[in-house]
Amino acid sequence: MIDVRELRKEYRVPRHHRGAWGAVRNLFEPRSDIVRAVDGISFHIAAGEFVGFIGPNGAGKSTTVKMLTGVLEPTAGELRVAGRVPRRERIAHVAHIGVVFGQRTQLWWDLPVIESYELLRHVYRVDAGVYRRQRDRLVDLLEIGPLLDTPVRKLSLGQRMRCELAAALVHCPDLIFLDEPTIGLDVVAKETIRTFLAAENRERGTTVLLTTHDLSDIERLCPRMLLIDHGRVVYDGALEQIRRSLGRERRLRVDFDGTAPDDVPDHVEVEERAHQRLVLRFDPDRVAAHDLITWLAARAPIADLVLEETPIERIVAAIYRNGLPEQQ
Amino acid sequence: MRSVLSDLDLYVRLIGASVRSQMQYRLNFAIRAFGDSLVVIGDFLPLYFLVRAFGGLQGWTLAEIALLYGMVETSWATIEGALWGFERFGPYLIEGRVDRWLLRPRGVILQVAAHWFEIRKLGRVAQALLVLGIAIWVLRLDGRGLAWVATGIAGGTLFFAAVVILGAATQFWTLGQTAELQNMLTYGGSAALTFPVSIYSTWFRRIVTYGVPLAFVNYFPALAALRRTAAAGWPAFVPWLSPIVCLGVLLAARAAFAQGLRRYESTGS
Numbered sequence: 001m002i003d004v005r006e007l008r009k010e011y012r013v014p015r016h017h018r019g020a021w022g023a024v025r026n027l028f029e030p031r032s033d034i035v036r037a038v039d040g041i042s043f044h045i046a047a048g049e050f051v052g053f054i055g056p057n058g059a060g061k062s063t064t065v066k067m068l069t070g071v072l073e074p075t076a077g078e079l080r081v082a083g084r085v086p087r088r089e090r091i092a093h094v095a096h097i098g099v100v101f102g103q104r105t106q107l108w109w110d111l112p113v114i115e116s117y118e119l120l121r122h123v124y125r126v127d128a129g130v131y132r133r134q135r136d137r138l139v140d141l142l143e144i145g146p147l148l149d150t151p152v153r154k155l156s157l158g159q160r161m162r163c164e165l166a167a168a169l170v171h172c173p174d175l176i177f178l179d180e181p182t183i184g185l186d187v188v189a190k191e192t193i194r195t196f197l198a199a200e201n202r203e204r205g206t207t208v209l210l211t212t213h214d215l216s217d218i219e220r221l222c223p224r225m226l227l228i229d230h231g232r233v234v235y236d237g238a239l240e241q242i243r244r245s246l247g248r249e250r251r252l253r254v255d256f257d258g259t260a261p262d263d264v265p266d267h268v269e270v271e272e273r274a275h276q277r278l279v280l281r282f283d284p285d286r287v288a289a290h291d292l293i294t295w296l297a298a299r300a301p302i303a304d305l306v307l308e309e310t311p312i313e314r315i316v317a318a319i320y321r322n323g324l325p326e327q328q
Numbered sequence: 329m330r331s332v333l334s335d336l337d338l339y340v341r342l343i344g345a346s347v348r349s350q351m352q353y354r355l356n357f358a359i360r361a362f363g364d365s366l367v368v369i370g371d372f373l374p375l376y377f378l379v380r381a382f383g384g385l386q387g388w389t390l391a392e393i394a395l396l397y398g399m400v401e402t403s404w405a406t407i408e409g410a411l412w413g414f415e416r417f418g419p420y421l422i423e424g425r426v427d428r429w430l431l432r433p434r435g436v437i438l439q440v441a442a443h444w445f446e447i448r449k450l451g452r453v454a455q456a457l458l459v460l461g462i463a464i465w466v467l468r469l470d471g472r473g474l475a476w477v478a479t480g481i482a483g484g485t486l487f488f489a490a491v492v493i494l495g496a497a498t499q500f501w502t503l504g505q506t507a508e509l510q511n512m513l514t515y516g517g518s519a520a521l522t523f524p525v526s527i528y529s530t531w532f533r534r535i536v537t538y539g540v541p542l543a544f545v546n547y548f549p550a551l552a553a554l555r556r557t558a559a560a561g562w563p564a565f566v567p568w569l570s571p572i573v574c575l576g577v578l579l580a581a582r583a584a585f586a587q588g589l590r591r592y593e594s595t596g597s
Contacts, residue, residue, distance in 0.1 A: 071430045073593045087593060095433040106428055110349035122341050123432050125334065151352070 001175060001207045002045040002068065007077035009038040009063050009231075037063040039231030040077070045209065047174070050201045052222030052239070053211045056320045060231040061211050065177055068209070069099055082175065095124060098168035102180035105160065106167055107152040113163045114148040117170055124171035131170065138166040141196055158189030165196065175207045176200075182214055194220050215239070215312050229320065239312065246315050250289065251308045252280045254296055261299040265292060276303075335438050342442035350447055361448035365455055372397060372459060375522060388524050391466040392554065398460025399477060399546040400521040403484030405456055409449030411489055413440040417496035426592065436589055437582065440496070473553040476567065480549030483574035487545045488518070490574070490581035497581065500588030521546055526560060544573040 012032045017025040038060040045051055055061050066072040067079060070086030070093045079086065086093045100106075107116040121131045139145050142162040147155060155163065161181060168176060178197070182190045198221055200206045210222060218225050218239050225242075227235035235242065251271070254260070260278045264270060267286045272279035282292060289307060296302065350357055375397065379390045388396075408415065417440065420426060429439045460477070469477065525533055525547040536542040551557045552567035 066427070069431060071427050071593065090430065091433045094431050097431075099431050101424075104424060104428070108345055108349060110352045111345060115345065115348075119341060119345055122338050123434060125433075 001047040001049070001082055002043075002209075003078070003080045004044070004068075005042045005078040007038055007041045007064070007067065007079055008036065008075045009060075009067060009072065010075045011035045011037055036231055038067070038074075041228070041231070041233050043226060043233060043236060045207065047207055048201070048205045049224060050197075050208045050222050051210070052218040052225040053209055053228065054213070054215070054218065054225060054316070055228035059228045061228050062179065064228065065179065065209070065211060069097060069177055070094055095171065096173055096175065098171070098173035098176040100164055100168045100176070100178045100181050102161070102178075102183045105152065105164060107160070107163060109153050110151055112149045112151055113144070113155070116152065116163075116167055120167055120170045126171050130172070134170060134172055135166075138169055141199065142166055143192070158185050158192075161185060161189065161193060162196075165193065169200075174205070175209070177209050177211075179211045180213065181210070182212065182217055190214075190217075197221060215316060219312065227316070227319065234319065242315060242319075243309070243312060246318070248283060248285065249281055249310045250284055251310065252278075252282070252289070252292065253306045253308070254278050254280070254293075254302055255304040257301040257303045259300065261296065265295050268292060335435070338434065339438065339442045342439075343445045346442075346444045347447055357448060361451040364448050365451040367452065371401075371522075385524065386527050388527075391463045392550070393523070394459050394463035395467065395477070395553070396524060396546050396550055397522050398456050398463055399480045399550065400484055400518055401456035402453060402460060403481050403545075404488050404518045405449050405452035407485055407488040407492060409446045409453070411441055411492045412446040412449075413443030414492045414496040416444070418499040418502075421499050421592075430593070437493075437585060467554070469553060473555075476549045476553035479567075479571060480546045480553070483549065483570045484545045486571070486574040486578045487541075490578040493578070493581040493585050497585040497588040500585075500592050524550075541573050541577065544570045 011034070013035050014026075015031045015033050016022060017029070017031070041060070041064060053061055053065070063072065067074050068081060068086060070090045073087045081093060082096060084093045107113065108119065117135055120126075121128075126134075139148065142165060144159070144162050144166060147159055147163060152160065152163070165181070181197075182193055185193070194217065197208060197210075201208050201221075208221075210217060212218065223238060225235070225237065225239050226233055254277065256276050256278075258276065260273065260276055264278070264280060265287060267282060269281045270278065271281050278296075280292070282289075293302070293305065372394075375393065376390065379385055379388075379393050384390065385393060413420070420440075420443075426436070429436050432439065464474065464477065467473075520536065521542055525536055525543040528536070533543075537544075548557070548562070548567040548570050551560050551562065557564055557567055
């Protein structure tokens with residue numbers, strides 16, 4: 001479905017001269033720096049995949065998505081989506097994709113929701129019968145029937161996002177791009193949207209590329225994740241795999257009946273210490289959990305304890321900060 | 329042909345949506361339409377008193393000046409209303425609406441044109457037609473004269489469409505920072521056209537005839553309507569060039585916009 005090889009995008013960013021005289025010089029002697037937003041990305045996404053696209057702000061995610069959707073022309077590299085070159089064959093390309101921007105609406109703000117769907121049907125030249133079936137199906141799945149006659153500006157964010165998804169799918173695209181579709185939504189609204197997306201992918205074979213900062217979206221929906229940083233793919237695989245290779249570290253929280261012990265065994269780190277509580281981190285390959293617990297119990301009676309895996313956010317934050325460790 | 333009809337169909341539907349959107353705010357609409365119609369009075373009355381005080385302008389009577397004014401104002405107000413999407417293009421570029429237009433399988437120019445019809449401008453069109461109607465009645469224009477007036481209005485519509493599209497095209501290079509430049513072009517142009525080109529100094533007359541071909545918008549068709557082409561020292565075929573020149577300017581503007589769009593696609597915002 002998507003083939004990307006050594007894709008690059010460079011921007012020319014004006015570099016301003018400073019001061020009052022500088023403002024004049026900017027006019028006559030413009031200088032600019034070349035910024036490489038996307039620096040040689042390669043990947044392949046097969047039809048029917050559900051792929052998460054993550055990375056810190058400014059990593060090159062949205063530039064990549066803009067190239068994939070045909071809005072931006074790549075500086076170099078090869079790019080094909082469903083066999084088409086997005087920029088060169090823009091009209092044919094965009095007729096087959098759906099795009100949702102979480103932060104921007106594509107609905108007609110002052111008109112009832114249903115009118116946006118009617119207009120989009122004409123924009124995409126969808127056959128009336130096909131349109132009616134697709135609309136009814138989406139209205140049903142996204143539970144937006146009661147909202148159809150409401151002007152878009154009066155919808156809550158969660159309601160609007162559901163209507164927005166339906167709008168992006170009016171023309172039955174087989175590939176959809178979602179940019180932060182769950183941003184700012186409450187738990188229930190997030191769940192509705194995730195359930196819907198999972199079903200579209202599973203039952204209709206729709207290929208989905210989801211950009212998000214919310215790792216629970218990825219955990220819930222994406223068997224595969226592309227992690228982008230500094231314009232490059234730094235990781236391509238399952239989120240679970242990252243957890244297995246990097247998230248071995250365990251966290252142990254112990255509440256004591258009485259004062260917590262002053263020291264801990266070798267190779268164990270103290271994350272937090274209170275009068276009756278210790279939060280410890282350790283690598284189970286070097287320190288066995290039961291040995292650690294036995295050691296602690298011998299020093300003070302234990303009232304309660306919790307053993308946790310490293311939260312995935314923490315692992316990814318570490319990758320953002322330090323890159324992927326060499327042992328990978 | 330089918331694609332032209334389909335584009336026209338979409339244009340009508342999208343314009344319809346923009347009109348229905350504006351009707352959501354009736355009071356706001358009424359106030360602004362009223363304000364806009366005052367502009368015409370404010371524009372035309374000083375002109376009226378000026379020309380009356382001098383008893384005409386270099387052989388142009390009050391009614392003839394009103395004819396020039398009515399022609400320009402009719403086409404300009406129509407285009408300002410109909411192509412509001414281009415007028416507001418700078419902010420749209422900044423907001424990222426252009427990305428959305430690129431994501432839809434239709435021409436970008438069509439979508440921008442169909443984006444918004446500022447219906448309050450119809451108030452100005454009506455006032456311009458009123459001034460024009462009075463001028464035509466006073467001048468007792470015959471059918472041939474009326475045909476030339478219509479030609480002038482049609483050419484003016486093409487010309488102002490070109491100006492507005494060209495103004496929008498500049499926004500691709502300045503990333504929406506020069507909306508004022510655009511206003512200067514459009515409002516400056518329509519103001520200069522209120523007077524017969526013949527009253528200007530030679531250098532300015534040359535600019536508006538051969539450089540920015542403003543003279544073709546209303547001056548030459550008005551000369552033809554008044555049967556004064558020869559008297560003004562122009563060959564008889566010159567008024568016939570009017571619609572052709574205006575169409576040429578529009579095609580050039582469209583090319584500039586397409587070029588800007590290509591630039592946008594390679595640089596982003």
